[in-house]
Structures are given as C-alpha cells and as structure tokens.
Amino acid sequence: MLNRRDFLKLIGLGGVSTGAGFVLKEAMEPPVAKLIPYLVPPEDTVPGVANWYAGLCTQCSAGCGVITKTMEGRAKKIEGNPLHPINRGKLCARGQAGLQVLYNPDRVKGPLKRVGKRGEGEFREVSWEEGLSILSGNLKDLTNRNEAGKLYLLTSALRGHLTSLLVSFMDSFGSSNYFQYELFNNSNLIYANSVTIGSGAIPDYDIANTRLLLSFGADFMGTWLSPVRYARSYGDMRQGRPGVRGRFVQIEPRLSMTGASADEWVPVRPGTEGILALSIAYLIVEERHYRGADAKRWMDMLKRYNPDEVAGEIDISVRKIGELAEEFVEGGPSLAIGGDNLASYDNGIGNLVAVNVLNYLAGSIGHKGGVLLNGKDKTFKRKSVPYAQLTKLGDSALEGDIETLILYNTNPLFTAPSGMKLGASLENIPLIVSLSSFMDETTGMADLILPAHTSLEDWGDDFADHGAGYSVATVMQPAVSPVFDTKGVGDVFLALAASLGPGFKKDFPWRSFGDFLKDAWKKIYRRNRGSGIKERSFEDFWSRLLAAGGWWTPSPKISGAVNLSVGKASSHIPSAAAGFDGDSDKFPFFLTVYSHSAFLDGRGANLPWLQEMPDPMTSVVWGTWVEMNPKTARHLSLKEGDMIRVESPYGEIHAPLYLYPGIRPDTVAVPIGQGHTSYGRYAKERGDNPLAILPPRVDTRTGALALNSTRVRVFKSTRSGKLVKMEGSARELGRGIVQTVSNKEFKKMGKEA
Amino acid sequence: MPGIIDRLSKRLKAYRTPGYYKKYDYHWTMVVDLDKCNGCAACVVACHAENNLPTVGKDECGKSRAFNWIRIERYVEGEYPDVKVKFIPIMCQHCDKARCELGCPVYATYHNQDGLNVQVYNRCVGTYTCATYCPYDVRRFNWFTYKWDEPLDQQLNPDVSVREMGVMEKCTFCIQRIRVAKDKAKDEEREIKDGDVQPACVQSCPTGAMVFGDLNDPNSSVSKLAKSRRTYRLLEKYNTEPSVIYLKRVMDGSSKGHEERHHV
C-alpha cells in the first residue's frame, strides 16, 4: 500500500516526475538531431541530472514495476520500482536488458510494405499514412463484403486497458476473433486450481515463511510465475528468519537453475512427478497425518499410489518416498509447488492437481508458509488455453476463414511446435499485418508492418495476477521520445477507428491512447475513491499514480477452510505417467526443453547483454547446447563440445554437447530461445530451435501444449559448430572458494549466524 | 637519511595496517550471503548496464575477453545423482592490501581515501601487470576500442567514462553512485546514511544476497552482517584483506576442500 511517506520517499529518491516523458515528447526533437541539445531545456530536464520515470517491465508476464533513469532525454538504466509490491525494487536479468529492446539496432524503424514474395524479407519503406490507409482500405472492403468476422487479431497475453481497447475495436468492427497466444502461460495451473481449490486466481505461494519447500519442476527463480518476487521469498526463506532456515527439495529430471540452490535434488523419471506427489500423499493419509472424516475414502483412492507399487516407475527408492512424506508433515509449515516443467506433460493438469492434493492432505492450504488463496480474480477473463486458441486460428486460416490477420507482440512461428504446420496455414491468409517491433519469424511473413512503440515509449497499464498477494495496477508512461518512426499500438487502432467512418469514430473519440488510458482511469478513480491512492481531484490522483507507477492494495484472501473432495480430486489426478512420442527402442532418450532464464520463450535472444550473460548452469554464451549426463556421453563415446544431432520422430536439430551432471542419464535437455531464423543480428546463427522437433501433443484435458512429450535419439553430427563457455573447471579442486557450514553448525550458531 | 627512511616506512606501515580506515570517513564494504545467492546473473547484466561494459561477441568470449566486472562462478560437487551446486558472485574485492597496486608502474591503480581500489583510465598504459598480480582474476583489458551498434550507444551512462583500447578496467564498487550520494549528503550537510549508496549489482539482486554499505558505521547493515559467524574472505590466506565479505553457504555433505578457520 502506498502511503504518503513512501510516496515522498520515492520523489526524494530520484525526483520521479509525472508524465514528463510526454511533455518531453511534445517539447523536443530527439536530442541527436541537435548540436547542443539543451540550450533551452524543458522545465524538468537539467543536463547531468537524472529524471526517473515509473513504468512496467514487459519482458515477461510477472508484471514487475520499474523506474527508468533518463538523462538528456535518453533512457540510461532500468531499475526495479522500490514501492512496487511484486519486485520491491529488484529486477531480473531480462528486466535489466529491457533497455536493449528500446535501443535495439534491429528494430523495425518505420512502416514497411512487402515487395518480394511472402517470407522472403523484401520490403519497401512506406509512410504511416500509406501504411494505415492500406490496412483501413482492407478493413473497409471486409465490411462492404460483409466479411467483418474474417478479421483476426492475435496478440501476446496483454492484461491492461489496451486489451479493452482491442476488444471494443473488434466488437465494433464485428469480429469476435481476438486471440492471445503465449508459449509459457499459466492456463494449466489456473485450471488445476479452479477445479480443486475453487479459485482460478493464482495463489500466493508463501515460500518466505515455509519450513520445507517441495518444488516439483518449478523454476520459480528463473522463469515461473513471478521470478523476482519468488527469488526474494527464497532469500527470506533461507536467511530472513533469525535461527530458522527453510529446507528446499527440488524434484525434476533435469536440474534447473532454481533447483541448483536446493538442499536436495530428486531426479525422477520424466512424467512421473505427479505420481510421486500422490505417493507422498498416500503415506500422509496412511500414517494418519490427515484426520479428515473422509480419510478412509482418500486412502482407498490413493491406494494405487502406494510407494511399493509406483517407486519403480518413478525411479526412486521406496525409502526416499517415505522420507519425503515424513519431512513434509513434520513440524512447521510445508509447501509443495508445481511448475512449468510439470505442467508441460500431456498429463500436466493431473500433475498440478496432484500437487494440490498433497498440499491439501498435509494441511498446507490457507496457512502462513503454505498456499495462500487469493480471492476471485475479476480483473480479466481468460478464454480457452492459448495453445488451443492458436490451433483454432491455424484451422480457420486453413479453411480460408481469415481474410486479414493483425499480429502484435507474439511470434508463434518460433514458439509453436513445427508439427503444428502453422506456417503453411498462415500462407492462406490474404493479408497479414504485423504491429511488432522486431522482424521476428512471424512478422517476416507479414505483407505490411506497422511497427509499434516499445514499452519505454508508450502509455499503458497492467493488472498483474493476484499471486503477489496484492491487487496490483501498474501504469507505464513514455520515458523517452520514440527512437524510430513508430506508433503506439493503441494509437494505431484509434487511427484505424477514425478512418473507418463517422459511425465507427464516435465509439472511439480519443485523440490518443494516452487520452483513452486517462479516461479509463477516471472511471477507476470514481469507482475506487478511497482505495490505493487518495486524492481529492482526479488530476492529483493521476499525477501520483504516474509518479508511483501504479497502485496496489493487499488482495482479499479466501478465508475459511478449503474443501477438496475425493471425487473432484480423483477425476483429475494422473492415472499414468506422461506419454511420449517415439518408441523407446528407436528413441532411447527423453527430451526436456525448458524456458531459459535469459531468453524465456525466445524473445530475449536479440539482446546482446543476454546473449553474453553466461548461462547460470553451463556458463555457455552466444549459442545453444545439448545437455547430457557425462556417463551417457562416455557410453556413446561423445565428449564435450562435440556437435550432436538430436532426432525426434518430427525432425532433427544440431547443437554442441555440454556434459551436465544435473540430468538423468536417460534424458537430454535443450534450452528454448536460440535458433531464430529471423530476429536481428544478435539472434542470428545461434543454433537450432528445439521447438521445431516437438510433436503437436497437448494436455489431454485442457489442450495446453505439452512441451515434454517426445523421445529422441542422438548421434554425432557432421555439422560444425562451437561451444563457447566461460567456466574453467566446474570443480572447486580444494580451493575453498565457496565455503560452507553444515546445517548442524548453522543451528549451533543460532542468532549469531 | 635514516630518519627519512624510518619515517617513510612508518607511514607505509600505517598505510598498510588494518585500522587505516579509521582515519577516513567511509569504509565501503560489500557483504554477499552465499546462502541467498541463486546464481541468476541479474547482477551481471545490471553491471553491464550501469558501467558501459561492451559486449564482445562469441569469438572474443571464446578467448576469455568478455567484460564481466562481476561474474558468477558455479561449482559442482559429487556425481549423479548426488549432485550439489554452489554459486558465488565475484567482483573486484577492493583489497586493503591490493596486489594489483604493487605492480603498476604508473600508479594507474591506487587506493582512494575511502579505501576503494580505483583505476585511473587516463594513466593506464596497459602493461597488464595489475591483472597478472590480482589473485581474483577480476581485471579486464580493452584489446580493442569497442563500438556500440547504433542506437545502442544512446544507452551509455554519462556518469561513467567509456574506455578505449589499451586500458585496464574492473569493478569500481560503482564509484559514480558513491560520488552522487556524497554530493547529495554534502548539500544536505550530513554524512551518507546507510542505504544511500546501492551499486547496480546490489540494487538488482532479487534474493537480497548482496548488501553494500559503510563498515565504519557500526549501525550499517554491512556492519551487522559482518558480525555473523559465517563470514569469510576469498582466498584469505593471501592476506589481501578484501572489502568483500562472504557469508558461508549452509550445505550438508559439502566437501571441506578448505581449512576450517575461525570467523573474522
């Protein structure tokens, strides 16, 4: 919650100015255009003195608040907004690199029209007038032909008022085909939670206060849900309570960056994680740690997950399951979480439900140090899972139902498995218009590119998931004037609306998206008078809102006990381990593809800082790699740096080998993010995209994409390629560099630790 | 003559004796809690952003010429499936008895009044001596004059000079931020308060593993953390007296590849 003192602190901190970016934008040319930029500087700009503008990080969907340092009208550094409840002043590597999105030399610098064949990358520069008139002419045609429904819009998972504008635009136009696609989304988690614990809102996983954290494949400090926030919680869990140190066990076939910090790693067979969770749950009921009236029924239902029955399949000892169960119920709060890795099998939903069952039976729901349930999430509604939406879009394209496709900020040709054959479907669309800022794979297919501003140049807002334990509204404002000849996405749609005739225009009377946003916030101000920021006039409220970067109030928690019935649980838990394409004789290895802490779904690959950031686990830079257990490699006579061909039933990729002791001998792993064929100079020639060899296999219940769903075989490749890594030896060799104390010694130190 | 030598050696001794800082206003110190660090490398990118570090590309990285003023070292212990991983961020340790300072023929690297080991780019002639003397491998050399592809250059921080070919560089504890804080404190006629200075890496660190402040101030966060019984200095046996204090990772069954020492 923002109180007056905090607000003044923020002002004192860096002289955060209100909306001055906008003033700047109006008042001055880009500074490079002048010899002495600040002969008559705008009022709030003093050469050599930094101005800070609050805004939003758009590098992932966590929704962290940022402040951007600007000097002489240029953005210099992005830092976390210290008042923001999600990241409290902290920022991850991707967030830091947001500056290189703004100043990226490979941005689309102005509107382009295709001249060569589609996908060949031949474009001619056009003016905004020409570009917009091509699109608006096309839209008018659609209306005249009564084919308004054949306009499709595909964007990333936007959450703020921009979405409302896009939805009303599509409504007014007469098309219901607005889709959102994001490779990593929480649709399975939301689904699992709503069918078991009654709220689709992402819960607040209270890692900071837990005594034992059992993480099933959650890379919660790298890419899952809200990495910065959960990294902070992790720090607090370890050393935030004098004398108490939370224990952390990670369960996954390939040790993730987050897992690397665990006290113990349990490498289970891919696809059996949910079964392990239920096996632990079984022991908890059997040992009578669960005392509900329906204990007997749980017992009957969970019988088939008796460790004696399933340990072999999970590839873990019966004793280990017993130890985990014991730890989980023994004193103090414990917490189980299920991450993307778990959700990305074809039994993903079942796995997540299994984790909920475990939490429920151990009494970890609704308590400090456990799962804190947030109230119903009313701020935005979700449609079907993103992958299903994309599939539908592909089908419609194939059937010729799409006349015009407008794309913004999403790159499905890179992030969807090639088994889906989306590229061929898109070929059927007569006009593809991209509003994206970069020439990514999908934008490369466009006939017209109307490049949008990036987040430091535009207005916007965001309503983050309630996972933060807060209702959070973050606003963003232009921190700098546009670097290139781009327009805000909202402004493009307002311009289109204006061009579609007076009838259309009267629904969209705003001069700019900034005005639209301000109007929308006026409504919130009227409704919410008294919460978040209190001010007597809207103008004062708006200034404070922009200065603080948004407002937030603790979100209401669901109080009272949650009731999870045996029936509900049993209809969703996994009946078997996940399925994999390719039979195990021909394809002996499981393939794990994972979101990378720098590139996420591939969007970070065009930023040199992230390319040169050594990967936390392998220290590899500027390229991709295949991870394999050293034992397996020895067996196959492969050595580190060898080029490897990884073959699935759907295709092959080539990448150098990295010997990784943190992976099961029957599994190989490849990070997602590299392998762009079109995404600017820094992303070019960085190896192959592992998504290209995935089957279009989905979760059998929700239709969410199952990333971990194929087996592969590996061979030495004839291609050449080089592994560049920054580490010398991965072993300490007695140098005592990272010194340790045992838990026993630590306990003895007590408060002096 | 002997008088002068006596006086000189006395002064040298005073200069090199612990407690040297007592004479000065600040003793900048970084405390890194290895039980919190998760190796995420946010600090690495933050340092790039703040200090105008160029990116050098794949080939140059392959020659170990990447500009990381701060790096994460990751060590693996044990064999599958009993694998343990440990991370440690390493930047210039701002040694009280800095090896690098002994070698430089032109005094390009010296101790400033706050106990920082600073590098004067204009003086540096690129003999590479300091980098060879430094036991922590934190110094980086400009083999070329690096260029930023336009308009990436617009991001360059005007508070930090852009270096040229032939110059040695390394972590400065974000001295530019210390300067700003000092100026502000001076304008307000006070001393710097705890928390006024946050180097870029510390500022970004999501887990809160890194803390920065003045060890001369007994109430600062670093002073409090320095009382922990988990403290140690990197390669302590070389007696470089670093200004970076690490707090030991809590971990069972880690090989004790180091001698046990009493806490400092």
Ligand code: SF4
């Ligand atoms: S977690 Fe990182 S990338 Fe995601 S919003 Fe926060 S700072 Fe940005």
Ligand code: SF4
């Ligand atoms: S760490 Fe190396 S460069 Fe830094 S002061 Fe010590 S000897 Fe000099």
Ligand code: SF4
């Ligand atoms: S203190 Fe500053 S210069 Fe040193 S590593 Fe951190 S960010 Fe880089």
